[in-house]
Amino acid sequence: MKKQLNVGIVGYKFMGRAHSNAWKKAPLFFDIPVTPVLKAACGRHQESLTEFAEKWGWEETETDWEKLVTRPDIDIIDIALPQHLHYEVAIAAAKAGKHIFCEKPLSMSIEQAEEMLKVCQENNVKHYLNHNYRRTPAVSLAKEMIDEGKIGRIFHWRCAYQQDWIVDPKFPLTWQLKKETSKAGPQWDLNSHAVDLAHFLVGDIATVSAMTTNFIKERPIADDAATGSLTGASIGDEMGEVTVEDAALMMVMFKNGAIGSFEATRFATGRKNHLTFEIYGSRGSLVFDLERMNELQYYSNEDAPGEHGFRTILTTESIHPYAGNWWPAGHIIGYEHAFVHAVVDFVKAIDGDTEIKPDFADGLKIIQVLEAGLQSAETGQQVQL
Template sequence: MKKQLNVGIIGYKFMGRAHSNAWIKAPLFFDLPAVPVLKAACGRQEESLKEFAKKWHWEETETDWKKLVSRPDIDIIDIALPQQLHYDVAIAAAKEGKHIFCEKPLSMNSRQAEEMLKVCEDNKVKHYLNHNYRRTPAVSYARKMIDDGKIGRIFHWRCAYQQDWIVDPEFPLTWQLRKETAQAGPQWDLNSHAVDLAHYLIGDIATVSALTAHFIKERPLADETTSGNLSATAKENEKGEVTVEDAALMMVTFKNGTIGSFEATRFATGRKNRLTFEIYGSKGSLAFDLERMNELQYFSNDDEAGQQGFRTILATEAVHPYASNWWPAGHIIGYEHSFVHAVADFIKAIEEDTAIKPDFADGLKIIQVLEAGIVSAETGSQVTL
């Protein structure tokens, strides 16, 4: 009988659902050295928490996260919370010797990130930061192609993360739109994913120049009891100030000489969750679009003259990372599968005592880039990391 790892999850809305599905599915599709047990779910609203736990097969519920973290029967703490709550939970969990599976972005600032990393290292716990897009087969395969020299020396990185869920000025003032609870807008939420992909595929960033925009400065207050999954109900006749940016643009140089750009916005009308990147090199190019996440576009200078052009790689064959655990070639997978891949890798890292990436050290580097972007936008100056 395989060893069991008891999981305690804190947070049960959008990410709580995505994470729960991953804990359930990972041992069904991957040969894991240990089996995760959905031991306890934690949240503030007891009635809705119990409904969540019953639906997703969590054995118990708890409304005090400190009690959950201190339980001796819990091996893993899953932080499926907004970023303003990560610091306290992660610090406490690490001090209790719990392995940590944490949603992105890591923290509200680099000071918090540094301390979170240090406490995890001091207590020798595994710490994983869930930038799950690394684990889509097409993106993982892009990394392999780069490592294999398929596109040669890289000159350009172009990335855009575009959504449209707050274009309506009557959309309520949710926690994502307030600095005290979100730190920043798409620069934090969306560009954290984009910067992680850039670090993964290109390398570390050296300098940042940025600008931000504020399109709607006041919104109806949100009824927080109804908010979730990027939706909310507005309170009548009450408004508040939007204190984060609506869009952010960054231009960067990488330490290896590549130059790059990032666009992050929630005002790209018609774009629901479009994360794209383009990589241009001396021997070829790669392009990816999360809304077509099973596909990778590839151009090669080695193709015969007259037959050159971007080709579509359908990343569903066994040769592509993670794909062999799912369906026959051509049978595509979806957004939720990247979470399953993360859980599978995390459990292997715990049991085999190997590294898991991205971790809190990677999260710190991401936060430092995002902070540099905010400083650059405020001062009009280039920031060197």
């Protein structure tokens, strides 16, 4: 019989569902040395928590996260919470010797991120930060092609993460629109993904220049009981102040000499979850669009004269990263599959005592870039990292 690792999850909304699906599917499609067991789910409201646990197959429920993280039968703490709640749970889990699977962004500040990393290192626990887009087959293939020199020296990184879910001024003041619970707007939430991809594919960032803006300054107060991640209901006509930016633009210089741009907005009308990047190099180029996540665009200078042009690589072949564990070639996978890939790599890292990326050290580097962007937007000055 395979070894088992008991998982305790804290949080049961959008990310709680995505993570639960991943824990369940990982051993069904991948040959992993350890079987994750959905041991206990934790949340504040017992009735909805019980419904969640029964639906997704969690054996038990807890309403006290502090009790959950100290249970001797729990090996992994999965933090599927909004970012303002990550710090306290992660610190307690690490001190209790639990491995940590944490949703992004890592924390609310550099100081929190530094301490989270330090405590994990001191207690020798695995710490994974779930920037799941790294683990789509197309992005993983892009990394392989870059490492193989297929596009040569990188000159340009161009990235945009665009959504439109708060264009309506009647959309309520959810937790994502308040500084005390979200730290910032798309600069924190969306650009955290974008910066992680830039670090993964291009390299570390040296300098940051940024600007932010706010289009709607007041919104109806949200009914917290009816608020999900990208949906919400108001409690009436009472208005509250939006205390985060609605859009952010960053320009960066990478340490390797490449230059880059980042656009993050929730006001791109018609865009639902549109994450794109373009990488231009001396030998070729790569383009990715999350809304067409099974495809990677590739241009090669080495094609024969008269045959140059971007080609579409459909990353569903068995030789493509992760893809061979799913369906026959041409049968596409979706958003949720990258979470499964993360779980697979995470449990392998625990079993083999190997590195898992991105970890809290990577998360700290991302927070440093995001903080620099907010500082630059406030001061109008370029910030050196």
